[in-house]
Amino acid sequence: NFMLTQPHSVSESPGKTVTISCTRSSGSIASNYVQWYQQRPGSSPTTVIYEDNQRPSGVPDRFSGSIDSSSNSASLTISGLKTEDEADYYCQSYDSSSYVFGTGTKVTVL
Amino acid sequence: EVQLVQSGAEVKKPGESLKISCKGSGYSFTSYWIGWVRQMPGKGLEWMGIIYPGDSDTRYSPSFQGQVTISADKSISTAYLQWSSLKASDTAMYYCARGSSGYVFGAFDIWGQGTMVTVSS
Numbered sequence: 001n002f003m004l005t006q007p008h009s010v011s012e013s014p015g016k017t018v019t020i021s022c023t024r025s026s027g028s029i030a031s032n033y034v035q036w037y038q039q040r041p042g043s044s045p046t047t048v049i050y051e052d053n054q055r056p057s058g059v060p061d062r063f064s065g066s067i068d069s070s071s072n073s074a075s076l077t078i079s080g081l082k083t084e085d086e087a088d089y090y091c092q093s094y095d096s097s098s099y100v101f102g103t104g105t106k107v108t109v110l
Numbered sequence: 111e112v113q114l115v116q117s118g119a120e121v122k123k124p125g126e127s128l129k130i131s132c133k134g135s136g137y138s139f140t141s142y143w144i145g146w147v148r149q150m151p152g153k154g155l156e157w158m159g160i161i162y163p164g165d166s167d168t169r170y171s172p173s174f175q176g177q178v179t180i181s182a183d184k185s186i187s188t189a190y191l192q193w194s195s196l197k198a199s200d201t202a203m204y205y206c207a208r209g210s211s212g213y214v215f216g217a218f219d220i221w222g223q224g225t226m227v228t229v230s231s
Contacts, residue, residue: 001172035217037155044205044224045147045155050217090155094215098171099145099157 002026002092004102011108020105022091023073034074036065040087042097048089049076074103083109112136114144114206114222121228122196129192130225132206139187140164143209145178145218146191150202159207161189169214196229203227 001094003025009060012018020106022034034052049065052074056075062082069076074093091102117131132144143159161171163182170180182189189206203224210216 018125031218032215037218039155045207045218046221047217047219050219067111087155088137090154092217095216097169098216099160101147101155104154 002095004091006072006091006102006105009102009106010098011110012081013110014081014083016089017053017077017079018081018107019072019078020076020089020091020107021073022075022102027095028069029040029072029074029093030069031069034065034067035092036063036074036076037090037092038085038087039090045090046074061085065096078107081109086110112208112220114208114220116204116206116225117223119226119228121230123149123231124198124229124230125195127192127194127225128196128200129190130204130227132160132189132191132222134187134189134208137208138218140152140184140200142211144182144189145207146178146189147207147218148174149206150203155205158191160214163187163189167214174175190198196227200227201229 003046005023010087034051039045053065062080064077115133140163146158148156158174159180161168161180163184179192206222207218208220
């Protein structure tokens, strides 16, 4: 199996932009879709991005996803940061036998 | 409204058995995979396994194979996660989540509210 590695934490001021990376340890990041989940304190995860760059209905367009084959990584970008965006974020992908979650990133809005 | 409603928190002793549930509503329960995810206190998400209620096809993460059993009763739109002998290290929040309607692996789009399991003597 492969691993998905994320930065432990990122912080930024309201109104700014943060980007969270998710690096796949083996196999191509482009070979299977990447999803991103937001987990606010004390709550269940919710999906903010699916299939690399698709937003579920109800998720603001401040959230965007992308993949970069050159670095074998996916990214979640949150623009116009709001205090409500303060949460843990997890990337997730899969291969032919397993789901894999990323290590998780805590986003702090200063 | 599509939702997954999980059973309530449990407090158990080591060695006891346990079965927690996840009831789906607002969609065709037999047409979507249901996965289980563990989150230990202060830690990240770990995939445990997944079941297709339509035919009970079940896959397990190698880390959890033999440690838990996943099942489903499609007549009552409910999936289950069970242990035969709990350990203190099973203390965690357990989430069920709806997967895809086709291929076994994909995205989870709907999550249950979680069931907290505490194992302590």
